[in-house]
Amino acid sequence: MSNIKNIAVFTSGGDAPGMNAAIRAVVRTGLYYNLNVFGIGRGYDGMVHGDIFPMDAKSVANIIQRGGTILKTARSEEFRTVEGRQQAYENLKNHRIDGLVAIGGDGTFTGASKFIEEHNIPIIGLPGTIDNDLVGTDFTIGYDTAINTVIEAVDKIRDTAESHDRVFVVEVMGRDSGLIALRAGISVGAECVLIPEIKVEYEAMMDRLDRTRKNKASRVIIVAEGDDAGGAFAVAERIKERFPHYDMRVSILGHIQRGGSPSCMDRVLASRLGVVAVEALLEGRRGEMAGLIHGQAVFTPFSKAIKHIGTVNENLLRLVDILSL
Numbered sequence: 001m002s003n004i005k006n007i008a009v010f011t012s013g014g015d016a017p018g019m020n021a022a023i024r025a026v027v028r029t030g031l032y033y034n035l036n037v038f039g040i041g042r043g044y045d046g047m048v049h050g051d052i053f054p055m056d057a058k059s060v061a062n063i064i065q066r067g068g069t070i071l072k073t074a075r076s077e078e079f080r081t082v083e084g085r086q087q088a089y090e091n092l093k094n095h096r097i098d099g100l101v102a103i104g105g106d107g108t109f110t111g112a113s114k115f116i117e118e119h120n121i122p123i124i125g126l127p128g129t130i131d132n133d134l135v136g137t138d139f140t141i142g143y144d145t146a147i148n149t150v151i152e153a154v155d156k157i158r159d160t161a162e163s164h165d166r167v168f169v170v171e172v173m174g175r176d177s178g179l180i181a182l183r184a185g186i187s188v189g190a191e192c193v194l195i196p197e198i199k200v201e202y203e204a205m206m207d208r209l210d211r212t213r214k215n216k217a218s219r220v221i222i223v224a225e226g227d228d229a230g231g232a233f234a235v236a237e238r239i240k241e242r243f244p245h246y247d248m249r250v251s252i253l254g255h256i257q258r259g260g261s262p263s264c265m266d267r268v269l270a271s272r273l274g275v276v277a278v279e280a281l282l283e284g285r286r287g288e289m290a291g292l293i294h295g296q297a298v299f300t301p302f303s304k305a306i307k308h309i310g311t312v313n314e315n316l317l318r319l320v321d322i323l324s325l
């Protein structure tokens with residue numbers, strides 16, 4: 001067992017639904033184990049600037065259902081410097097903080113690795129990002145909610161598309177990952193899904209659009225923002241060149257995918273991982289991300305967690321092909 005007495009929790013990078021549920025779980029688990037728990041505002045930026053405050057059970061009451069992050073989040077330029085990290089460490093020392101829980105994505109864990117290297121402070125990471133682009137967990141906190149937001153939006157788009165016999169190109173988030181696009185695409189019955197992991201095959205896409213025309217009044221193409229096609233407008237233009245008679249519209253869903261009340265899956269995932277993270281610190285673990293694989297808690301070194309390999313489940317891709325007839 002470790003001698004950890006004072007821990008702090010922070011969120012960093014893009015916010016994700018379920019981050020609040022994770023903060024709540026970390027704070028309450030810390031209190032359960034008689035630790036002093038602190039919050040750090042605005043991620044690494046708040047650490048550098050001493051935005052550090054005690055948290056009690058009440059401070060996390062009534063937040064499990066809220067989107068965003070009550071701790072706020074930021075991308076910190078100062079923490080990228082040796083001096084900034086030294087200042088952050090001094091601020092933690094002033095509060096006698098001897099363990100950290102970092103909730104975020106690859107940028108967060110890259111920063112955490114550097115910090116451990118230089119200051120030898122125990123840090124456990126929780127995967128908080130809508131992109132699902134981390135190795136060491138089946139799902140990241142926020143991914144399920146984001147997909148459900150996409151589904152809700154595209155179902156509505158489908159209503160109007162169907163009424164007008166239109167083709168819609170819908171762009172979704174995911175940075176350089178197509179995992180939001182793929183799962184959402186299957187769920188909305190998209191005719192085509194374009195993702196960065198697979199080189200875009202325009203001819204196959206045109207064929208499918210032409211073919212599916214017989215069976216469907218509307219067609220929906222889901223494009224991941226990181227796809228090599230260059231985004232929804234570029235795809236729409238290519239289609240228009242080939243099929244000038246198509247009535248087409250583009251919709252870019254944007255940041256609505258990051259907001260909203262977390263789904264059951266994200267709340268439970270965040271709660272489980274929040275407990276696991278604090279217990280891991282107490283067991284003396286550090287420099288690892290806690291995740292769930294097949295329902296079991298697993299730990300993955302930060303250096304490996306951030307190495308998203310850019311592959312997708314071929315079976316899911318096949319579903320789009322088979323079911324879009």
Ligand code: F6P
Nearest residue numbers: 014105129130131173174175258
């Ligand atoms: O990483 C989460 C994410 O929402 C990505 O899907 C997207 O590319 C990016 O963040 C957008 O970042 P920002 O909020 O800084 O525009």
